[in-house]
Amino acid sequence: MARSSDAEPRVRTSVLHSVTAATRDWAMAQGRAPWPTPALASADPYAWIPLRDYLVFFEGAARRYREPNLGLELCRRFQPSALGPLGVLFSTASSISDGFAHLSAFLGAWQEGADAICEQDKALFSWSYRVHARNLSGLRRQDALFTIGATICWLRLRLGPHWHPSEIHFEDSAPHDIAPLRQFFKAPIYFGQETNRILIDNDDAGTTFRDAASAVFFPFMQRHLSDLIEDRGLPAFLVERVQAAVAARLGTEPVTLATIGKAVGLAERTLQRKLALSGTSLRAIVRDERERKARELCAPGQAPVARLAEQLGYSEASSACRGIKAWTGATPGELAKLGSLEN
Known part of the structure; x- marks a missing residue:
């Protein structure tokens, strides 16, 4: 049965599992008590939970540890596999731009209530991400840091550890200390923007990879994610895509x-x-x-x-x-x- 387009957005439990594990490992490395793990109704990585539960955990942990950049601290510990077939599809794509295109097309299979848009002009390729649900507007900071930071980490796995983007945009205001962000991204950072965005040179976006094993595996991941999208209900998914396209262009x-x-x-x-x-x-x-x-x-x-x-x-x-x-x-x-x- 198709879900209503205005239903409470959800995320797969695998995302919260990975973030809670990364938070625990980071806290222990800092010699601090681990933040309590939320009780989940299912250990199934494909099970849905409210997106709010994930965001509340993230923001609560940041306040508890008094770490305004917790999302950035944790992104180094996050692997594409935590996104299941979506992460595999992104990290094994034949090119960087194709990976982003698939990430945008199939994000709704793993997380609801978010925009993911690819755009390109003569010089730059950009990928933007934003949680758009109105009632979650005050809970997005750590998720944005985490998502943009983790994506940069994954790009560096393919383009080299010293690679850096052309620009980084965040919708939130600048923190008191932006030095950690500058050190991590190694690129100009702009705050108070319309969305969270990674901008990279077109040459980097067009970088191709030849991997025979991935080429064989890729169609199966695409088919699996397409099936997950259909299980969600096409009407709700289409409305989300239109909302994302409108938000990006308005x-x-x-x-x-x-x-x-x-x-x-x-x-x-x-x-x-x-x-x-x-x-x-x-x-x-x-x-x-x-x-x-x-x-x-x-x-x-x-x-x-x-x-x-x-x-x-x-x-x-x-x-x-x-x-x-x-x-x-x-x-x-x-x-x-x-x-x-x-x-």
Whole structure:
């Protein structure tokens, strides 16, 4: 039975198992007491648990150990095998760009509620990752550090230990001490961005690998992950992919049935029909993404209204203000004041 697109997002237990084990090993190496492991209903690595449980564990451990970069500390201990067939598919792909393409296409088989987008221009290839569920917005910092850091570790296994990306982006604000991040990534790091992103040279992205064993194994992993996606329910998966494509383009390029259809590999009418069968539409998804983004940007000290309109994909500031008031019942200024009182 297909899951609703607005159901609570989940993740496979293998991810939490790996993170709790890495946390325990790191704590013991530091001479500190291990953080209690969450009780799980199943030891099956394919079993689903709420994504919230995984994120809460991660953020709780970071606070307990007073380690703001815990995700970065743990990523060195995380192996692609923890993602099961998805990790194998990524780490044995014939090229770096193909590995990222498969990671984006099949992430939903292993984790729900997240965007993963590949983009490329004349100079750079980028891969972005972001947990998009609204009710998890305050629980994403360690997961972002961990995911981006682990991906860099895996790339260095294939490109060499001294390889470094062109840029790193994080949606969170900069920590008080960014030296550990600079030392690890060895690249310019930008904070307060729209998503978490790795940018690499096109030459690196096009690096190919010849491995006869992997070439034989690869199609079986693809088929297995496709079956897992079908088990999840195609309508919910399609809506997630469209949400990710809209989030990646809103405010930077036109968001139309044509551009989003191309991003998810569907003709305009086919996309429109499949979204309708899922009980939604591109217009509704764009509206929801604008509302989510507006609430984040209306925090105290955030973007002025003109910049807000641009980031929400509006041509005029007045249109952005009307939209925000329609969604929330308050103007951007009123929301900012409310946020100040709540803080």
